[in-house]
Amino acid sequence: MRSIPPSMDPVVVATIDDRLDAVADRERVAIPWAIESGSRAWGFPSPDSDYDCRFVYVRTAEAYLDPWPRRDVIETPLDAVLDVNGWDLVKTVxxxxxxxxxxxxxxxxxxxxxxxxxxxDELLVLAQDVVDRAGLVRHYAHVGSAQHAGWADGGRGLKKAFYALRPAAVLRWLRVQPGAAPPMDLRTLLVQGEASDALREAVDELVALKAVTREMGPGAVPEVISRFVADELERARAGGGSSGPLAESRDRREARERAAEFFRSAVERYAPVRTVGA
Structure with missing residues (x-):
């Protein structure tokens, strides 16, 4: 499957494709999942936003039996435009x-x-089965609070505003929706999170402003957005962020067994065949 919006630079996309091909060939891995992360996937890029490609890779079955396993990440050179790196299936599960x-x-x-x-789809099913929603709440509350604390009085940069707004939107989604896989797009989070029309309209205007503003550019944040972020972060800190089970109440052994079962199945299906002499 492939889903590339027309707004993305085709030259950059082709370069990312080339990097992924080079990684697969050089490292002798299969790449069953490669996506864009960051502001482009979140739905609020700036004109100078870089491209953040992330991928999951699978080594040969023999590599997972090696007593001296390789690193569980693959990184490619970082530059002003491209940030392309991935995780081994082991690290992933x-x-x-x-x-x-x-x-x-x-x-x-x-x-x-x-x-x-x-x-x-199988990883999503696994996530629904094993991911602790309360843990997600703690994560997004921590990230959102750190970004919210970094807002400068009277001149809040748009990047920090959005980097606090999106965690708050995820916290809202987790509070009103079942499941442990919130959507990535900010506007979808707000719609499914049953945010007010006033908030969604203010966010749409701010997204439009960021689309013509440099990544670190300043911009005024409407009060309705500031209040939403503060309220959701405070609710999460107070323990009202999720009705999901706490990690302590989960059967961790069962979760690991489910993950191990998926891992073995995925290696069997996706691992590249080792060539003679390789």
Whole structure:
């Protein structure tokens, strides 16, 4: 599967495709999931936003039996435009069981460079089964609070505003919706989170402003947005962010068994065949 919006620079997209091909060839891995993360996937890019490609890769079955395993991340050179790196399937399933919010976001990205729909869907099902919603609430409350604290009085930068607004929108979604895989797009979060019309209209205007403002540019944040962020962060801190089960009440062993079962199945289906002499 592939989903690239027409607003993305085709030259940059082609460069990302080339990098993914080079990684697969050089590292002898399969890449069943590669997506865009960051502000473009969140729905509020600036004209100078970089491209943040993230991917999950699978090594050969023999590599997972090696007593000296390789690193569980693959990184490519970082520059002003491209940030392309990925996680090994081992790291992916381990972090998913721990409730890693970043991975959950990757699975929900609306921008897909390449991907196997079955692989994504099965990981989403696993996430719904094993991810601790209370852990997600703690994550987004921490991230949102850190960004909210960084707003400068009277001249709040748009980037920090959005980086606090989106965690607040996720917290709202987790409070009113079931499941553990919130959508990635900010506007979708607000609609599904049953945010007020006034808030959604203010966000739409701010998104339009950011679309013509440099990444670190300033901009006034409407009071309705500031109040929404503060209220959702305070509600989460007070313990009202999610009705999901706490991590302590979950059967961690069962979660690990489910994840291990998925891992073995995915290696069997996606691992590249080792060539003679490789």
């Amino acid at each position: 381990r972090l998913l069981v721990k409730g890693n919010a970043t991975l959950v976001e990757w699975l929900a990205s609306p921008i897909v460079y390449r991907g196997d729909g079955v692989f994504r």
